[in-house]
Amino acid sequence: MKYLKLCVLCFLSLLTGVPGFAGDKYESTVASLPGEKWWGGMVGLGSAMPFEGNLRLYDLAAENLNNQNVPLLVSSAGRYVWSDTPFSFRMENGELRLFSAYGPLEPVSAGNTLKEAYLAASAAHFPPSGELPDSLFFSMPQYNTWIELLYNQNQEDILKYAGRILENDFPVGVFMVDDNWQKYYGNFDFKPDRFPDAKRMVEQLHADGFQIMLWICPFVSPDSPEFRELEKKGYLIKRKSSGQPAIIPWWNGYSACYDLSNPEAAAHLKRQLRAVQERYGVDGFKFDAGDVSHYSDPDLAFYDRSATSTDMCEYWAKMGLDFPFNEYRAGWKMGGQPLVQRLGDKDYSWNAVGLLIPDMVAAGLLGYAYACPDMIGGGQYGSFIGVDQTQLDQELIVRSCQVHALMPMMQFSVAPWRILDENHLGICRKYAHLHRQMGAYILELARHSARTGEPIVRHMEYEFPHQGFATCKDQFMLGDRFLVAPVVTREHRQTVKLPKGVWKDDTGKKFRGPKVIEVVAPLERLPRFEKVK
Numbered sequence: 185m186k187y188l189k190l191c192v193l194c195f196l197s198l199l200t201g202v203p204g205f206a207g208d209k210y211e212s213t214v215a216s217l218p219g220e221k222w223w224g225g226m227v228g229l230g231s232a233m234p235f236e237g238n239l240r241l242y243d244l245a246a247e248n249l250n251n252q253n254v255p256l257l258v259s260s261a262g263r264y265v266w267s268d269t270p271f272s273f274r275m276e277n278g279e280l281r282l283f284s285a286y287g288p289l290e291p292v293s294a295g296n297t298l299k300e301a302y303l304a305a306s307a308a309h310f311p312p313s314g315e316l317p318d319s320l321f322f323s324m325p326q327y328n329t330w331i332e333l334l335y336n337q338n339q340e341d342i343l344k345y346a347g348r349i350l351e352n353d354f355p356v357g358v359f360m361v362d363d364n365w366q367k368y369y370g371n372f373d374f375k376p377d378r379f380p381d382a383k384r385m386v387e388q389l390h391a392d393g394f395q396i397m398l399w400i401c402p403f404v405s406p407d408s409p410e411f412r413e414l415e416k417k418g419y420l421i422k423r424k425s426s427g428q429p430a431i432i433p434w435w436n437g438y439s440a441c442y443d444l445s446n447p448e449a450a451a452h453l454k455r456q457l458r459a460v461q462e463r464y465g466v467d468g469f470k471f472d473a474g475d476v477s478h479y480s481d482p483d484l485a486f487y488d489r490s491a492t493s494t495d496m497c498e499y500w501a502k503m504g505l506d507f508p509f510n511e512y513r514a515g516w517k518m519g520g521q522p523l524v525q526r527l528g529d530k531d532y533s534w535n536a537v538g539l540l541i542p543d544m545v546a547a548g549l550l551g552y553a554y555a556c557p558d559m560i561g562g563g564q565y566g567s568f569i570g571v572d573q574t575q576l577d578q579e580l581i582v583r584s585c586q587v588h589a590l591m592p593m594m595q596f597s598v599a600p601w602r603i604l605d606e607n608h609l610g611i612c613r614k615y616a617h618l619h620r621q622m623g624a625y626i627l628e629l630a631r632h633s634a635r636t637g638e639p640i641v642r643h644m645e646y647e648f649p650h651q652g653f654a655t656c657k658d659q660f661m662l663g664d665r666f667l668v669a670p671v672v673t674r675e676h677r678q679t680v681k682l683p684k685g686v687w688k689d690d691t692g693k694k695f696r697g698p699k700v701i702e703v704v705a706p707l708e709r710l711p712r713f714e715k716v717k
Contacts, residue, residue: 208272208283214291216278217261221654223298223549223643224257224265225273228528230546231539234260234654239275241283245493248476250528251543252515253494254550256305260645260654262295264305270494297649302549306637310519310551314634317524317554318468318508320395321593322630323623324357325616326556327394328470331565331597335364338378339385345599346389352601354613355620356393358509360470363399369439370404370411372460386465396466397509400457401473402500403439406431411440419449422485430484434473441478444499446487454506468509474500475514511556519551520637526556526595529563534580536562538672540587542657548639549646554630556593560584560600560612568598578608579674579707586710587670589615590662592626592640611708618710629663648683651698656681667713671705678703678711687713 216222221234225242228249232239244253257265257273257280271284282289294304306312316322327349333341342361349356367373374382386396404411404420411429414420420429421443429440444450460466479493486496497516504510504523511524527543530536540557547555561568561581568576581604588594600612619626629640639646642661644653653659659669659680667687669680682697690712695701703711 208285210284210286210288212282212289214265214280214282216280217259217263220259220261220263221645222257222259222275222280223546224254225550226253227251227525227543227547227550227552230543231657233542233546235275235280237275237278241272241274243270243272245270245272245476246480248497248514250475251513252525252547252550252552253476253497254310254517254519256309256519256550258298258301258305258549259291260298260301260649262297262300263291263293264301265289265291266305266309268309270492297646298549298643299646299649302639302646303637306520306551310517310521310637312520312634312637313522315522316630316634317510317522318358318395319627319630320357321524321554321556322627324355324620326358326360326593326595328360328362328559328595328597330360330362330563331559331561331568332599332602333362334565336378337361337363337365338375339380339382343385343388346392346394348599348601350392352609352613354596354616357395358397359389359394360397360511361399362470363401363436363472365398366400368405368408369401369436370408370414372400372456374464383464390465395468395509397468397470397511398460398466399470399472401471402442402444402453403432403434403436403473404441406438406440414440414442414449414452417448417452418487419443419446419452421479424483424485427485430481432478432481432484434478443487444503445491445496449487450499450503454503457503457507468507469504470511471500471504472513474512476516515552517551520553522554522634523552524554524556524593525552526593527558530558531564532562532567532576532580534673537580537584537587538658540584541660541670541672544591544641545639545643545660548641549643551637553633553638553640554592555641556595557588557591559595559597560588561598563597568603571603576603578604582608582611582707583671585612585615587672589619589710590622590666590668590712592630594619608707614708615710625663625665632663644681644683651683653681653683665715667715669703669711669713671711676704676706678705680711680713682713686716688716689713 223233228251255267269286294301421441423430431438474497476493476497479496494516501515501518561584644656647661682699687695
């Protein structure tokens with residue numbers, strides 16, 4: 185799969201029963217307080233949160249489960265663990281065990297609730313910057329060409345895709361041209377045989393109301409003019425053993441890589457990206473392939489000799505701060521910064537639909553308020569190649585779309601008008617427009633987060649502590665006003681647990697909580713409740 189090549193060190197971290205690695209000099213055990221639950225570490229572990237019982241060892245420096253890592257654990261009892269450097273952790277019989285090569289780790293007591301723990305950690309270690317990614321991310325759906333075009337990105341089909349968005353009355357927004365638009369990695373010119381007039385293409389997309397982003401990575405194709413230039417300047421990661429540029433394995437083969445621990449190399453790359461914007465008129469970039477596993481080989485030599493795999497991931501993340509139109513799938517720290525974080529590609533399955541809510545909630549609890557779920561229906565392309573309407577469970581696409589509709593962002597990739605009949609397409613269209621209609625409120629929440637650090641998508645336990653919501657994985661709060669309970673199974677009903685207060689559902693009916701209700705939810709319905717008082 186596209187993002188799952190891991191190095192040998194990463195493989196070793198999968199071993200169960202290993203207390204830590206050879207370099208882990210410090211070990212501590214955090215005994216749980218009565219009823220205490222823990223979240224954090226990896227966005228990709230969202231479905232396993234809160235951590236209970238036994239959890240195998242996870243090394244934040246070696247694997248990232250296709251998503252973002254943050255050296256933070258937070259608890260429902262108001263405690264948190266933070267480290268500026270990576271550590272390993274596991275659960276053993278309900279106790280949290282921590283391993284670090286840098287220093288002892290101990291929990292900080294910040295209050296009595298998950299919210300108090302998170303806000304204290306945010307204020308102390310990743311305070312909100314006060315800035316946002318571009319507001320269009322929050323108010324309109326996004327479109328990505330990956331599933332439809334894969335590695336055949338080309339001007340004709342891109343314009344067709346955009347045209348069908350308009351023809352099918354979907355709201356326009358951010359439009360991302362995915363991998364293989366460029367001549368080769370490290371080069372930032374469009375393939376001339378596939379893009380006869382790329383500047384004109386961008387102008388047309390702008391005229392249609394889209395803002396354009398291009399997929400990029402930190403890798404450089406070997407034996408190219410760019411490789412030779414960067415090698416001469418000393419801007420590539422090297423091997424300690426040879427002193428030569430390292431050729432690093434990743435999902436698209438073997439490439440050299442920018443050494444962004446070198447400020448001159450980072451400045452050089454930014455100049456290349458600014459030149460792309462000036463030459464073609466594009467608005468920003470999808471910054472892919474920053475996974476820590478790419479930098480975990482102990483033979484890699486960085487310009488900053490003290491840099492670690494997580495530092496290199498963070499350097500890549502910092503590139504996006506100069507571009508308000510940005511997106512990341514892998515990251516290290518950077519909570520509270522104006523960076524868009526997307527969940528990693530998931531498969532086309534009901535299980536994957538069920539992962540969206542816990543993973544998005546985990547992103548919020550790790551400081552990533554400006555987050556987007558995985559592409560609607562899943563970003564793993566194999567399920568959509570050569571299939572037609574009769575081969576797909578169209579309800580799955582609709583329910584995935586409904587999960588996205590009241591998230592901070594929503595993103596289409598597989599073209600719903602290609603794989604859905606008119607009935608299912610109409611439902612997806614309805615919820616794309618619901619996201620547009622809720623855009624002002626979502627943007628208000630984003631601005632609130634930029635001031636306070638609070639998540640946009642909030643765990644029920646975060647907003648309603650100690651009311652029995654710690655293990656809830658199929659409901660979330662959008663801000664403090666809307667409780668959203670999407671259907672994430674084939675069933676046309678949903679069991680909803682309402683907190684204390686008065687709640688009005690999407691039909692106008694009122695309920696007084698605490699209360700558990702059974703909601704009939706035909707495919708057209710997304711169960712949601714507004715807090716009245």
